[in-house]
Amino acid sequence: MLFESGASSALLALPRATHATLHALSARLPDLRLTTSEVNAMANLADGISRSVGDLSEDTGIRTSTLTGVLDRLERRGYLSRELDFGDRRSIRLVLTASGRTVAARVRRAVTELEAAALANVPADHLAGYHAVVSALHRVC
Amino acid sequence: MLFESGASSALLALPRATHATLHALSARLPDLRLTTSEVNAMANLADGISRSVGDLSEDTGIRTSTLTGVLDRLERRGYLSRELDFGDRRSIRLVLTASGRTVAARVRRAVTELEAAALANVPADHLAGYHAVVSALHRVC
DNA sequence: TATTGTTATACTCTATAACTATA
DNA sequence: TATAGTTATAGAGTATAACAATA
Numbered sequence: 101m102l103f104e105s106g107a108s109s110a111l112l113a114l115p116r117a118t119h120a121t122l123h124a125l126s127a128r129l130p131d132l133r134l135t136t137s138e139v140n141a142m143a144n145l146a147d148g149i150s151r152s153v154g155d156l157s158e159d160t161g162i163r164t165s166t167l168t169g170v171l172d173r174l175e176r177r178g179y180l181s182r183e184l185d186f187g188d189r190r191s192i193r194l195v196l197t198a199s200g201r202t203v204a205a206r207v208r209r210a211v212t213e214l215e216a217a218a219l220a221n222v223p224a225d226h227l228a229g230y231h232a233v234v235s236a237l238h239r240v241c
Numbered sequence: 242m243l244f245e246s247g248a249s250s251a252l253l254a255l256p257r258a259t260h261a262t263l264h265a266l267s268a269r270l271p272d273l274r275l276t277t278s279e280v281n282a283m284a285n286l287a288d289g290i291s292r293s294v295g296d297l298s299e300d301t302g303i304r305t306s307t308l309t310g311v312l313d314r315l316e317r318r319g320y321l322s323r324e325l326d327f328g329d330r331r332s333i334r335l336v337l338t339a340s341g342r343t344v345a346a347r348v349r350r351a352v353t354e355l356e357a358a359a360l361a362n363v364p365a366d367h368l369a370g371y372h373a374v375v376s377a378l379h380r381v382c
Numbered sequence: 383t384a385t386t387g388t389t390a391t392a393c394t395c396t397a398t399a400a401c402t403a404t405a
Numbered sequence: 406t407a408t409a410g411t412t413a414t415a416g417a418g419t420a421t422a423a424c425a426a427t428a
């Protein structure tokens with residue numbers, strides 16, 4: 101039994117686009133020398149809201165055991181600090197430093213610019229459909 | 242300057258959903274013991290159309306230097322063969338074997354089932370919007 | 383007992399560039 | 406001179422399970 105081309109699968113379109121976009125972002129900020137995972141983490145942290153490792157894992161799709169290494173590098177560069185969570189002392193709060201906020205803002209701006217360029221001629225209802233489908237795919241997993 | 246939450250970015254939603262869906266697929270087929278990249282490759286090869294390494298790289302978003310290793314493992318398992326392309330002898334054609342077709346069909350069926358479950362209550366125009374946005378994001382990179 | 387985050391191991395993926403063969 | 410695919414290396418990401426501290 102054969103199946104139709106992968107190109108038409110909503111699910112298989114995800115990794116294609118993910119690889120391309122994260123790579124493009126990393127390449128747009130060559131002086132920052134961030135890997136795709138570091139770009140992903142910084143872009144999500146850019147909202148300035150402190151969060152736990154588990155929360156960032158859900159935001160980024162990066163496993164916590166992988167995040168440990170990613171966060172180690174970002175911390176070593178002085179972009180973030182791990183602070184105690186006094187509400188739950190098993191947990192920690194990830195907080196951007198001043199230079200981390202600067203870097204995160206650049207990353208986030210690159211994300212915004214890339215999106216704006218890509219979606220310039222895409223109508224709003226298409227974007228709404230997009231978010232509905234991505235959420236649905238994510239939710240079922 | 243702070244940015245809105247990553248949750249609302251079309252671009253940042255991609256890696257989140259990609260990790261979740263590929264991982265769910267791999268976990269749904271535990272006896273196959275395929276990595277997410279192997280799942281990605283097999284799902285794309287499942288249409289039975291032979292293609293070059295470069296083509297599969299574009300289909301999957303996996304770099305050709307990474308694909309070499311992925312294809313080595315799939316070939317070693319007897320799922321595919323590398324055949325000469327007589328039209329361009331620098332290139333090769335990736336062709337599924339009989340057992341490779343069986344495995345690819347299972348992978349593709351899992352993809353289809355997951356998609357069907359996720360998108361059961363998603364209207365067709367949302368799906369059209371989704372494909373338009375994913376393509377636009379991919380194209381700009 | 384369950385959860386948060388880290389550690390450990392072995393394996394897989396990535397970036398980059400060099401390399402072979404062919405075009 | 407350019408392209409298809411492989412190789413090589415070092416570093417980054419993954420699965421998995423064990424672990425300490427806390428809940």
